[in-house]
Amino acid sequence: MKVKIVAGVLEANDRIAANNRRLFDDNDLFVINLMSSPGAGKTTLLEKTITALAGEFRIGVIEGDIATDADARRIDALGVPVVQINTGGGCHLDGNMVRQGMDELPLSDLDILIIENVGNLVCPAEFNVGEDAKIMILSTTEGADKPLKYPLMFQESSVLLLNKMDLLPYTDFDLEKARKDSLMLNGDLEIIEVSCRTGDGLETWLEWMRERVGSRVVTA
Amino acid sequence: MKVKIVAGVLEANDRIAANNRRLFDDNDLFVINLMSSPGAGKTTLLEKTITALAGEFRIGVIEGDIATDADARRIDALGVPVVQINTGGGCHLDGNMVRQGMDELPLSDLDILIIENVGNLVCPAEFNVGEDAKIMILSTTEGADKPLKYPLMFQESSVLLLNKMDLLPYTDFDLEKARKDSLMLNGDLEIIEVSCRTGDGLETWLEWMRERVGSRVVTA
DSSP: OHHHHHHHHHHHHHHHHHHHHHHHHHTTOEEEEEEESTTSSHHHHHHHHHHHHTTTSOEEEEEEESSOSHHHHHHHTTTSOEEEEEOTTOSSOOHHHHHHHHTTSOGGGOSEEEEEOOSOSSGGGGOOOSOSEEEEEEEGGGOTTHHHHSHHHHHHOSEEEEEOGGGGGGSOOOHHHHHHHHHHHOTTOEEEEOOTTTOTTHHHHHHHHHHHHHTTOSOO | OHHHHHHHHHHHHHHHHHHHHHHHHHTTOEEEEEEESTTSSHHHHHHHHHHHHTTTSOEEEEEEESSOSHHHHHHHTTTSOEEEEEOTTOSSOOHHHHHHHHTTSOGGGOSEEEEEOOSOSSGGGGOOOSOSEEEEEEEGGGOTTHHHHSHHHHHHOSEEEEEOGGGGGGSOOOHHHHHHHHHHHOTTOEEEEOOTTTOTTHHHHHHHHHHHHHTTOSOO
16 A cells, blocks of 8 residues: 555656656756765755856756755855755655746756755655756765665666765775675766865766767757 | 645554554663764764673664665674664654564663664654654764754754764864754754764763663663
């Protein structure tokens, strides 16, 4: 019974996500769904990405949080269109919430839409929102046991950004284990080591974005 | 409609949690529900706590994870009774899962039961499992914006362990803001700064445990 309800929720979500997808396509938008544990560095990655790509692409942002508009204010300070969605306790964004955010954004004037999900390594991975790619962050301070303990997000993601590499010397993070287990779960996963604070490794991530967006968008 | 279903789930859970509570009382058990983001240090805190208190109290553990028995094996190595619950995708433990774990433990031979919840700063705070106290960990590497962004867990907890204090010099964690916002959300919250890795501050936490358990348990 419980399983049926859950399946119903996910099916309904998939229908809404497919509608979002059509709207994204109609507007030639490249859309990423950014996911991680709380505090892994999603908003800082966003700030660095927007600053680096602002001259090349028109970027919009949907910020998902349980409460506060703190992240939206950080993005708004960069001068790009941003919508804050407060889930009011909900632990993930779903297709319908993203749709509501889309309605507040000038989609036809954008090349890239970045959706920052609620900080949670579990539930966001279950809900498609119509994105082109799911991007996840794992920070070195979280430990190398996370891929095996939270497998779905690693399986669903196209890119794993290993963040806080600047803190690696102060942790016992096992880089080889994290890489090995992540690739065992998802052989297609692209793993990029970065430090959002120092900027190390971000050029590889920006190149990934440029390639993907470039294949969709003609103008810049 | 959706809201009604959620309310029904929470009410059913509260009934099961109340049954768990009676069983805990019947066995003079002090029970804590340990919650945090993934990788904040729950299992390491557990290891240090068990090692320090093993000569004084009889401790049992319920380990909640989405997948793997990695944490249960870490606890089993310390020679205390432990049960692993795999939620199979579920993002939190509920009363029923804990009840199933309880059935596998020698409750009458224990003084303390520690329930390590799934790593998630959101959903675990919504589900009572019959515990005496909710204990949460926030690590300095997660950032000081977390209390306002994930308020429920801070409101529900009796103790906030601020972990990874050894990494504080390498982060921009604003200790004063974290303290101020946490206490604004929950004036009764006891905040203890610790480093589970170095052991700094753990004595204050162990004293908190000793006082609470001592008021329930006569023998040791």
